[in-house]
Amino acid sequence: MISVDEALQLVLQHKMNLGTEEVPLLQAVGRVLAQEVTADRDLPPFDRVTMDGIAIKAQSFASGTRSFHIEKIQAAGSPQTALATAENCIEVMTGAMLPANTDAVVPYEVCEIQNQVATVLAAKVTSGQNIHRQGSDSTAGSILVSGGVTVTPAIIGTLASVGMHQAKVYRMPRVAICSTGDELVDVEQTPLPHQIRRSNAYVLAAALQEAKVPVSLCHLPDAPETMQQELAAILPQHEVLLLSGAVSKGKFDFLPQGLEKLGLATVFHKIAQKPGKPMLFGKLPEGKVVFGFPGNPVSTYVCFQLYFWPWLKASLGLKTQPQKAQLAQPISFPPALGYHVPVTLTNENGVLQALPVKTSGSGDLTSLYKADALLSLPADQDEFKAGESFPLTLL
Ligand SMILES: Nc1nc2c(c(=O)[nH]1)N[C@H]1C(S)=C(S)[C@@H](COP(=O)(O)OP(=O)(O)OC[C@H]3O[C@@H](n4cnc5c(N)ncnc54)[C@H](O)[C@@H]3O)O[C@H]1N2
Ligand code: MOO
Ligand SMILES: [Mg+2]
Numbered sequence: 469m470i471s472v473d474e475a476l477q478l479v480l481q482h483k484m485n486l487g488t489e490e491v492p493l494l495q496a497v498g499r500v501l502a503q504e505v506t507a508d509r510d511l512p513p514f515d516r517v518t519m520d521g522i523a524i525k526a527q528s529f530a531s532g533t534r535s536f537h538i539e540k541i542q543a544a545g546s547p548q549t550a551l552a553t554a555e556n557c558i559e560v561m562t563g564a565m566l567p568a569n570t571d572a573v574v575p576y577e578v579c580e581i582q583n584q585v586a587t588v589l590a591a592k593v594t595s596g597q598n599i600h601r602q603g604s605d606s607t608a609g610s611i612l613v614s615g616g617v618t619v620t621p622a623i624i625g626t627l628a629s630v631g632m633h634q635a636k637v638y639r640m641p642r643v644a645i646c647s648t649g650d651e652l653v654d655v656e657q658t659p660l661p662h663q664i665r666r667s668n669a670y671v672l673a674a675a676l677q678e679a680k681v682p683v684s685l686c687h688l689p690d691a692p693e694t695m696q697q698e699l700a701a702i703l704p705q706h707e708v709l710l711l712s713g714a715v716s717k718g719k720f721d722f723l724p725q726g727l728e729k730l731g732l733a734t735v736f737h738k739i740a741q742k743p744g745k746p747m748l749f750g751k752l753p754e755g756k757v758v759f760g761f762p763g764n765p766v767s768t769y770v771c772f773q774l775y776f777w778p779w780l781k782a783s784l785g786l787k788t789q790p791q792k793a794q795l796a797q798p799i800s801f802p803p804a805l806g807y808h809v810p811v812t813l814t815n816e817n818g819v820l821q822a823l824p825v826k827t828s829g830s831g832d833l834t835s836l837y838k839a840d841a842l843l844s845l846p847a848d849q850d851e852f853k854a855g856e857s858f859p860l861t862l863l
Pocket of ligand 2: 745830
């Protein structure tokens with residue numbers, strides 16, 4: 469059986485080249501940017517007034533002038549005006565162009581205005597004060613945002629400020645999520661005593677919806693021929709299959725053989741880990757990939773988090789920062805399996821502490837919502853001391 473690290477490396481070796489697409493500005497949020505964003509002009513594009521007040525020539529103040537006749541008002545959104553006489557001033561509003569022949573803005577708070585004359589009460593006026601200089605943030609042509617980052621609301625603001633009403637982002641893969649199992653009924657149905665409601669596909673669909681990955685849902689029966697026919701019908705419209713259940717040793721676990729008939733090249737089947745030991749990963753014709761997650765709800769979600777997300781991020785060219793946390797209490801786990809422990813996180817003096825969540829195993833989905841993350845303990849160790857650090861996957 470391969471290790472957790474080997475499985476992850478194999479999954480990453482099969483990342484997909486997704487290409488790019490143009491989307492309208494607001495639809496770019498949450499997507500991965502596939503272009504550099506450059507400034508179309510200087511930012512700010514003119515000397516911008518940053519306080520409501522009066523614009524003067526600092527030299528006039530230095531020469532002793534304190535009362536300045538107000539020539540006019542320069543509002544934001546008006547073309548630039550000019551001060552006619554050095555001993556005068558122009559009232560200016562935040563966001564306005566600084567009037568020509570002025571180089572300092574004195575806020576209203578330190579002025580007294582009567583009969584069109586502003587008297588400056590401040591002790592000092594410096595050339596350049598309260599002016600956001602043209603090009604001081606960035607100059608025309610400079611790179612504001614590099615490609616390969618997730619578009620945040622702040623990046624949307626940057627795109628808007630340089631006039632990009634569309635943005636080039638990496639295309640998302642077309643994903644089908646199929647649950648399997650004759651014991652499962654849909655959410656709106658009332659289960660009979662031997663049945664349960666299916667939840668796995670909804671968990672994965674919800675996670676993908678948050679990440680703006682388009683998905684379609686389906687459910688496959690525990691019957692080899694129908695399962696294979698339905699898979700064959702789904703495959704042409706999708707590039708990634710996320711399947712849950714039917715990958716273990718049961719008499720009705722038909723997924724591996726159903727996929728083989730569709731041309732599956734198995735990359736691995738089984739990982740030395742708990743939960744999620746029976747996980748399957750393989751290639752399908754035309755460069756498509758399939759993740760066969762074990763059916764127990766916690767196993768499905770854990771494997772999705774540990775293997776599918778890194779695969780998607782790698783395919784989108786997103787870099788991930790490995791994270792670690794300290795185990796907050798000792799754990800004993802003798803089997804030679806990697807152990808992914810659901811934990812809650814607290815921060816003690818800047819160090820992340822991971823406290824295991826009580827669960828009754830990989831069928832216990834309701835305990836998983838309490839977890840903030842998974843702490844992955846290595847297979848070659850049996851006793852794990854409080855204070856030891858291990859890799860962390862945020863949920
Ligand atoms: N002899 C062995 N038996 C099992 C092994 C093993 O190594 N040897 N592995 C166990 C492990 S670990 C897991 S995990 C499960 C995985 O089984 P399958 O992937 O074949 O999944 P199923 O048999 O279809 O279902 C398992 C379990 O999960 C429930 N389930 C499935 N799908 C859903 C869903 N969409 N929503 C909610 N619950 C779901 C299903 O009802 C079963 O209870 O195999 C062990 N057995
Ligand atoms: O993935 Mo299984 O527990 O290891 O349910
Ligand atoms: Mg099974």
